[in-house]
Amino acid sequence: MDEAVLTGLREMAGPELYRRNAFRVTGLPVDVDRPTARRRQQRLAAALKVGADVDGLGSSVSPEQLRGAFDVLLGDPRRRLVHEVFGTWGAPDGCDCPSTTHAEHDRAVQAHAEVLDMAPADALALAMDGRVDDRWATAASAWTKTLRSATFWRHLHHRVEQLDDRQLDASVVESLRTELPGVLVAPLLQLAATADYPAPLRKSLVDWPVPERDRDRLVEEAAAAQYEKLETIMSELHQLLESGDIEGTVARLHAEALPALARLEGLAPVDRHRRTSTARNRIAVALNNCAVAKQGKVGRYEGDVKTWLAEAEKLATDPETVRRIDENREGFLGEERAIQEFRARVYLLQRTHGRYAALQLLRNILSQSDDEALTTVVREMLAEFNAGEFSYRPAQRSVEERQGRRRRVLRAVAVGALLLVIYVLYHFLNNPDDGQRVDVHGRSISDNPTAVACVGDAGDWRDGDSAVGLVDCSQEHWAEVVAYLPLAVEAEEYPGTEELSRLSMFLCAEKLAQFSLPAETYEPEVIYPGRSDWEASDPEANYATCAARRMNDMRWGGQATAASSRNVELPVMLPLTSRQGSFGNPPAGTCVAAAQPSANWDEKMPIVRCDEPHWAQILGYPPVTGPWFDEGAAKAEADAACSSLANSQPSDKYAVTAALPPWWNEPGTPLGYVACLGHRVDHQLFSEWFWQ
Secondary structure (H helix, E strand, O other): OOOOHHHHHHHHHHOOOOOOOHHHHHHOOOOOOOOHHHHHHHHHHHHHOOOOOOOOOOOOOOOOHHHHHHHHOOOOHHHHHHHHOOOOOOOOOOOOHHHHHHHHHHHHHHHHHHOOOOOOHHHHOOOOOOOOOOOHHHHHHHHHHHHHOOHHHHHHHHHHHHHHOOOOOHHHHHHHHHHHHHHHHHHHHHHHHHHOOOOHHHHHHHHOOOHHHHHHHHHHHOHHHHHHHHHHHHHHHHHHHHHHHHHHHHHHHHHHHHHHHHHHHHHHHOOOOOOHHHHHHHHHHHHHHHHHHHHHHHOOOOHHHHHHHHHHHOOOOOOOHOOOOOOOEEEEOOOHHHHHHHHHHHHHHHHHHHHHHHHHHHHHHHOOOOHHHHHHHHHHHHHHHHHHOOOOOOOOEEEEEEEEHHHHHHHHHHHHHHHHHHHHHHHHHHOOOOOOOOEOOOOOHOOOOOOOOOEHHHHHOOOOOOOOEEEEEOOOOOOEEEEEOOOOOOOOOOHHHHHHHHHHHHHHHHHHHHHHOOOOOEEEEOOOOEEEEEEEOOHHEEEEEEEEEHHOOOOOOOOOOOOOOOOOOOEEHHHHHHHOHHHHHHOOOOOEEOOOOHHHHHOOEEEOOOOEEEEEEEEOOEEOOOOOHHHHHHHHHHHHHHHHHOOOOOOEEEEEEEOOOOOOOOOOOOOOOOOEEEEEOOOEOOOOOOOO
């Protein structure tokens, strides 16, 4: 490879490829001979000395540029030939070239020079919206055609002969053939390297006559400064993390490293450039290390720890890094599960044997354990007990070590200690003499376990005994006790099981709605006071235990009421009639929210409190006898029963409808009652209460 040719090409490669061309600077034709060039140099030097204008010389040309241009024309002929390639040839003159050869070459020079003569900011602005100006494509097409022309290369051989210098031979033309494509795209890549969004310019590289084997190399050469900048940033961040500034490290990762990576990937995509892949993976490792350090500091696998680990996983390109991230996540989750089980057992001990027993156990563990992670968890639980805030929500212990193998050893020790404690608890709690059943409807609300508590079996709930077997909510269970609801019934005498059941069901369904539990999936389940438990003088004894169960008594694992409830009045979905009787229907004094022109009264419909806009008010559930052999007779008795509940509202404005169930005439299914609804004749919504 001719070194003088390479030097000349390197000097020119860049956005000033044409502005620095010796023939453009001096205004001389490309076939100028040496004597003519020397005379031009002398005349221009004299004119510039006295400040005179010279035709064909740009006003922006400095004396230094002029001196350099003449050095090229009068010096080494190999450098001059390089400048001829990028000069304007004009019509053929003694070279035996077809006129099209010179014309096509000059079109390529003109098109390329036009786009490069733009201010760099303007050229970059054209690529901001994801496109590249058509002038780039025109220049690429013209130069591709020129370099593929055999007569273009014959012309260069002709110029070697015409210059007639011993330093020139055919090898110079072959050096140009090899290096010209890279010089032509150098301005494009240098502009792309300075762009905030380099991808559009980089993608247009495929339009240029550059062999595919050379494209990635040229791109990485253009991106060299960006690689070095990112490596410097990462070295500084490594030192910052080692100093213990976790948040500062992540802040700089987001503010500096990730934007630098984004620009780098736009120029040198990760799927084609190993060096970019390495840089991306290094950021992933840094985020992983920050997550591990934060976990060790706060003892929580949540918030920043989860976020940073997820970011690291998306960035990782090395399989070993991906494996390490997965291992860290699984380790953190395993610790969470073990501690959740531990907390659940302590919680159950508190519920069944009292606060003192749970405190005593925790204090014994604290006095005997030398595992730092376990003692951290125990201290947290003791602090919660002292603040009156302890529940079975999962807590996480800290992990102090960053390195995988060291952390796994400590984790095994800590989890082993936890499992030993859990075994002791399990043995203690499952002793039949210790009575692991818990009363969920005690003498007063304060006597009950804190909601939420999970009930293992339906039969345990429905056997008439309010002491039920509770399980950890992560296990499969039948229902969740979610609230204890005061029954504000002003009555000296016991109101009756049907009235209390309907009121309890409504209040419980409202509580489920406040927990955002969908009515098509969850049903309310209640325990309400019996006659012997009713206390007119003690309202705290008059309450309902409210639980959520799934339709068809399906079991599930995991807490359904993980989100907090909203303390607002919401519509609930309940039917007005049921084959099981009126125990599960909404109580009299509540209202149907929307008009039901052709309702199936066995289906759930929106029920609201009557101070909300509503279509109908539920007046009651009077008894009816039957059986009937036609619908007219059934409707007549139902209407008569409902009319007894209506007051003296004007019949031209208000009406009473008897809600007959669809099974009114089925054999073996006594109707027993009818639901009575008071509403406006025009079926418009209203808010007042008109029936007493």
